[in-house]
Amino acid sequence: xKPSQSIFSFTLITVTLIFFTTLLPAxxxxxxxxxxxxxxxLIHGGAGxxxxxxxxxxxxxxxxxxxxxxxxxxxxxxxxxxSSLDAVTHVITILEDSPLFNAGKGxxxxxEGVNEMDASIMDGRDLNAGAVTGVxxxxxxxxxxxxxxxxxxxxxxxxxxxxxxxxxxxxTMVEPxxxxxxxxxxxxxxxxxxxxxxxxxxxxxxxxVALDLDGNLAAATSTxxxxxxxxxxxxxxxxxxxxxxxxxxxxAVSATGHGEYFIRNVVGHEIASxxxxxxxxxxxxxxxxILKKLKDQGGDxxxxxVDNQGRFSMTFNTKGMYRGYITSGGQTGVMIYDDxx
Ligand code: ASP
Numbered sequence: 001x002k003p004s005q006s007i008f009s010f011t012l013i014t015v016t017l018i019f020f021t022t023l024l025p026a027x028x029x030x031x032x033x034x035x036x037x038x039x040x041x042l043i044h045g046g047a048g049x050x051x052x053x054x055x056x057x058x059x060x061x062x063x064x065x066x067x068x069x070x071x072x073x074x075x076x077x078x079x080x081x082x083s084s085l086d087a088v089t090h091v092i093t094i095l096e097d098s099p100l101f102n103a104g105k106g107x108x109x110x111x112e113g114v115n116e117m118d119a120s121i122m123d124g125r126d127l128n129a130g131a132v133t134g135v136x137x138x139x140x141x142x143x144x145x146x147x148x149x150x151x152x153x154x155x156x157x158x159x160x161x162x163x164x165x166x167x168x169x170x171x172t173m174v175e176p177x178x179x180x181x182x183x184x185x186x187x188x189x190x191x192x193x194x195x196x197x198x199x200x201x202x203x204x205x206x207x208x209v210a211l212d213l214d215g216n217l218a219a220a221t222s223t224x225x226x227x228x229x230x231x232x233x234x235x236x237x238x239x240x241x242x243x244x245x246x247x248x249x250x251x252a253v254s255a256t257g258h259g260e261y262f263i264r265n266v267v268g269h270e271i272a273s274x275x276x277x278x279x280x281x282x283x284x285x286x287x288x289x290i291l292k293k294l295k296d297q298g299g300d301x302x303x304x305x306v307d308n309q310g311r312f313s314m315t316f317n318t319k320g321m322y323r324g325y326i327t328s329g330g331q332t333g334v335m336i337y338d339d340x341x
Contacts, residue, residue, distance in 0.1 A: 037213045038328040039078035042304040042312055043070055043091055045101045046204035047256045050320030052337055060336065063100055063322055067334045070094045071326045074210065079328065084210035084218035084252070085123050085146075092119070092142040092220045095206035099181045101322075102204025104140055106181045107224025109188035112231050115179040117224050118238035119145040120156075124217030124246035124308075129155050131238035132162040139172040142222045145238070147171065155240060179224075191228035204322075205237055207254025209246070209306050213328070217252035217308060219244045219268070226259065235259025241269035248308055250276040251285075256321065257301010261294055271305055282307045286315040 045067060052060075074091040078084070096104025107115040119141035120131035130149025133156065138144045147169040148157050157165055167173060205223035212218075221244045223237040236243035236259035243259065245268025246252035253268035267289055274285035282305055290302055295317045302316020304323060314323045316338070324334040335341075 037215070038310050039075070039084075039087075039210065039212050040306045040310045040312055040325070040327045041071060041074040041078060041087055041091070041208065041210045042254075042306055042314060042325045043067060043074070043095070043323065044205075044207045044254060044256055044302070044304045044314070045095060045322030046206070047300070047302040047316045047318045047321035048204075049318065050322070050336055055336075063336060064334050066095070066098050066100055067322060067324045070208075071324045071332065071334070074208065075326045075332075078210060078212055081213055083214070084212040084216050085121070087210045087212065088208040088218045088220040089121065089142060089146055091208040092206055092222050093140045095208075096140050096142060096222055099183075100204075101206045102184070102224045103206040103222040105179055106184060106204070107179050108184050108204070108227040108229075110225070110231050110233070111192075111228050113188060114231075115176060115224055116229075116231070116233075117141045117179075117222070118235060119220070119222035120238040120240060120244040121145045121149060121220040122218065122240060122244050122246040122252070123149070124219070124248040124252055127247060129240045129244075131156040131240060131244075132158070132166075133234045133238045134159040134232065135162050135166070136176050137163055137173050137178075138166045139174045139178065142220055143171050144169070145220070145222075156238065158234075184224075184227075187227050205243075205256040207237075207244075207256060207304060209252035209254050209304050209312075211252070211306050211308065211310050215248070215308060217246045217248050217306065219246040219252040219254045221254045221256075223256075236262035236267070239263055241266050243268065245269050245272055247272050247276070251282055251305050251307040253303050253305040255301060255303045257294075257316075257318070258299050261297055261299025262301065265289065265293055265297075265299070267294070267303065271303065275307065282311050282313045283315075286313040290315045290317055 099106035250272040306312040
């Protein structure tokens with residue numbers, strides 16, 4: 001064999017091995033394709049420095065159980081021909097009601113020691129969208145976001161105006177103390193002591209994206225924001241195109257991470273545009289935005305995204321992201337750390 005032939009054979013074997021050991025399994029997980037109508041639901045519960053060695057086993061069980069409960073509740077809606085919009089809304093209320101996540105009960109505290117929550121929702125059928133920001137006494141901010149979308153002429157309402165509107169919609173209102181949890185308060189006190197905003201305890205936002213049996217996409221995101229954020233600070237979660245985006249012509253995206261970077265990079269819309277105008281696959285688009293663009297800028301976080309064919313991606317550049325998926329084909333999984341497939 002000539003040297004040039006042996007180099008060629010070696011390269012071919014190496015490329016084949018890399019394909020079968022790394023790229024192929026990743027494609028199978030992230031891009032399942034089933035025949036006929038199908039549904040797909042993905043959820044996240046925040047990204048950040050989530051390390052197995054720092055996680056108490058009983059907490060890990062609780063996280064996995066709550067993510068599984070939310071996935072199963074959403075799948076129940078989708079399998080009964082419910083809409084992706086209803087599925088993502090319901091799933092987010094379950095996660096908002098859980099003190100484990102930084103949304104609804106369990107939201108993080110601002111520098112002034114109060115909860116100011118943001119949420120948004122988008123319908124991929126017609127690009128209709130709704131959002132609320134800085135709300136302090138709406139039990140489920142995602143329901144307020146949905147009401148803004150369906151019952152008002154606007155896309156985004158903030159603070160007292162959003163709360164007054166929620167009351168007219170007969171949504172459940174609570175005292176601000178309802179959102180308190182001891183662990184978030186301790187995080188706040190630690191952040192205050194250090195007076196540093198880049199605490200690793202800032203994440204825990206919740207999100208859901210779904211494709212329903214009619215081929216419609218929807219996305220929803222809800223958060224308390226970032227620990228020790230400035231009063232009045234608004235992150236990416238309620239910003240349509242940044243933390244939440246859905247368009248039947250491309251994909252549905254929900255983000256979590258350092259919101260300022262997600263706003264500047266218009267992450268949800270960027271991923272959708274790379275697919276729609278650039279011809280990228282969902283995986284290529286998500287990898288480029290999260291693993292290249294954001295990472296190069298120092299913007300930590302991740303996304304969940306599903307396209308109109310049911311192919312999906314759960315991409316993050318942090319040590320972990322609470323996440324899960326379920327499909328009509330019976331594929332399901334709940335993952336936390338970065339080494340879980
Ligand atoms: N993206 C959220 C924000 O910046 C925080 C998070 O996802 O943890 O408000």
